[in-house]
Amino acid sequence: MEITIELSRLLNELETLASFSDAPAPAVTRVVFSAQDLAARAYLHKLFCEAQLKLRTDAVGNTFARWAGADPNVPAVGTGSHTDAVPHAGRYDGTVGVLGGLEAIRALQRSGFRPRRSIELLAFTSEEPTRFGIGCLGSRLLSGTLSPESARQLKDSDGKSLEEVLRQAGLDGSLEDVRLANQFYHGFVELHIEQGPLLERKGIPIGIVTAIAAPATFRVRIEGSGGHAGAVLMPDRRDAFLAAAEIALAVESAAKDTRSADSVATTGVCSVFPGAVNSIPSRAVVEIDVRDTDLARRDGMLSAIRAACEAIGAKRQVRVEVDLINADAPAQASPLITEALSASCQALGIEFMPMVSRAYHDSLFLSRIAPTGMIFIPCRNGVSHRPDEYASPEDIKRGVQVLASALAQLAQ
Ligand code: GLV
Ligand code: MN
Numbered sequence: 001m002e003i004t005i006e007l008s009r010l011l012n013e014l015e016t017l018a019s020f021s022d023a024p025a026p027a028v029t030r031v032v033f034s035a036q037d038l039a040a041r042a043y044l045h046k047l048f049c050e051a052q053l054k055l056r057t058d059a060v061g062n063t064f065a066r067w068a069g070a071d072p073n074v075p076a077v078g079t080g081s082h083t084d085a086v087p088h089a090g091r092y093d094g095t096v097g098v099l100g101g102l103e104a105i106r107a108l109q110r111s112g113f114r115p116r117r118s119i120e121l122l123a124f125t126s127e128e129p130t131r132f133g134i135g136c137l138g139s140r141l142l143s144g145t146l147s148p149e150s151a152r153q154l155k156d157s158d159g160k161s162l163e164e165v166l167r168q169a170g171l172d173g174s175l176e177d178v179r180l181a182n183q184f185y186h187g188f189v190e191l192h193i194e195q196g197p198l199l200e201r202k203g204i205p206i207g208i209v210t211a212i213a214a215p216a217t218f219r220v221r222i223e224g225s226g227g228h229a230g231a232v233l234m235p236d237r238r239d240a241f242l243a244a245a246e247i248a249l250a251v252e253s254a255a256k257d258t259r260s261a262d263s264v265a266t267t268g269v270c271s272v273f274p275g276a277v278n279s280i281p282s283r284a285v286v287e288i289d290v291r292d293t294d295l296a297r298r299d300g301m302l303s304a305i306r307a308a309c310e311a312i313g314a315k316r317q318v319r320v321e322v323d324l325i326n327a328d329a330p331a332q333a334s335p336l337i338t339e340a341l342s343a344s345c346q347a348l349g350i351e352f353m354p355m356v357s358r359a360y361h362d363s364l365f366l367s368r369i370a371p372t373g374m375i376f377i378p379c380r381n382g383v384s385h386r387p388d389e390y391a392s393p394e395d396i397k398r399g400v401q402v403l404a405s406a407l408a409q410l411a412q
C-alpha cells in the first residue's frame with residue numbers, strides 16, 4: 001500500500017484555517033465559539049464532508065468525522081486535536097492534528113485501503129482554557145473527567161455561562177450525552193507539534209510520546225482596600241495588586257525550590273480592579289498554571305503555593321481566596337499505540353525518539369477511556385503560543401505519513 005500525502009493542499013488548508021483569526025497575520029487568535037471559531041468550524045465541516053466523512057457534533061461542540069469501516073460493530077480508531085488558539089498564537093498548535101488527521105484519512109482513501117474498523121477524526125472543543133478558565137473542556141466531558149454539573153457552573157469573563165454560549169452557537173443538546181463509553185475507541189492517536197526544542201536540537205523528525213505531564217490551575221482572588229493614590233499614605237494601604245505580585249514571586253519559588261527541571265509554574269493572568277493609574281488596586285485576580293511529570297512533586301508545589309497565599313494575605317491584611325480549577329494526574333501512553341507508531345516509523349525509514357509531553361493535550365483525557373498515544377513533530381526553536389510558531393512542510397508531511405500508517409495498522 002502506497003500512502004502519498006498531498007502536502008501543498010494540506011499547507012493551503014492550514015493557511016486558510018489561520019485566516020479565521022481575531023488578530024492580524026501572522027498572529028492567530030481564535031477563542032472558542034467566537035465568530036472566527038464558528039467560521040473556522042464551518043470551513044472544517046465543509047472539508048470533512050468533501051472527504052465523504054459522516055459528521056456528528058455533540059452538545060459541547062466536539063466534532064466527529066467518521067470514515068466507516070467494513071465492520072461497524074467493532075470499536076473505531078480515533079485521531080484528532082483542537083483548532084481553538086490562545087490569544088496571539090500561531091497557526092500549527094492543534095490544527096496540524098486536525099487537518100493532518102484529515103489528510104491521513106484522505107491519503108488512506110486514495111491508496112485503496114479499506115479499514116475494518118471505522119476511523120474517526122475528532123476536533124475537540126476548547127482545548128485552550130482562554131474563555132472558560134479550564135483547558136480540554138470537550139475531551140474532559142467526553143471522557144467523564146468533568147461532570148456536566150461542573151461544566152454548567154463555568155462562566156466566561158463576561159459572566160456568560162457555558163450553556164448560554166453553546167445555545168448561541170446553535171448547540172442545544174444535553175451535556176449528559178457527551179460522555180463516551182470506555183470501549184468506544186479501540187485506540188486514539190494525536191499528531192501535534194512538540195512545543196519544545198528537543199526534536200529540533202537532536203535533529204530527529206518524530207517524537208513518540210510516552211507520558212503527558214500533570215497540569216493544575218489555581219484562580220486566586222485577592223480583596224484589599226482601594227482609595228486615592230495620592231491621599232492614602234503607605235502604612236495605611238491594603239493593596240491587592242501588591243499581594244498578587246508577591247504571590248506570583250512565590251509561584252516562581254515553588255517551582256525553583258523543587259530543583260527539578262520538570263517542575264514549572266506560571267502566573268499568566270493578573271487582572272486588577274479598578275485599573276486606574278491614580279487608584280489603589282482594591283481587587284486582583286491571578287491565574288496560576290503548575291505542572292510536573294511527577295504527581296507528588298506537582299502536588300508539593302500546589303501546597304507550597306497555597307501556604308504562600310495564606311501567609312501573604314495575613315502579612316498584607318488582604319483577603320485571599322484560592323480556588324483549585326483542576327489538578328489532573330499525568331497520563332501514560334498505551335503500548336498498543338506506541339508500538340504501532342514505532343512500527344510505522346521503522347516501515348517508513350523515519351528516525352524517532354520516545355519523549356514526554358510537557359504541554360497537556362486532549363490525549364491526556366482520551367487516555368482515561370482508550371489506549372492513547374501521540375506523535376510529535378519538531379517546531380522551530382521550540383516556539384509555540386506565539387505568532388512565529390513554525391513547523392516545516394517536510395516535518396508536517398512525515399508526521400502525517402506516520403499517522404496514516406499507524407491508523408491503517410490499528411484499523412485492520
Ligand atoms: C496546552 O495548550 C497547554 O497549555 O499545555
Ligand atoms: Mn496550545
Ligand code: MN
Nearest residue numbers: 093094127192
Ligand atoms: Mn495544542
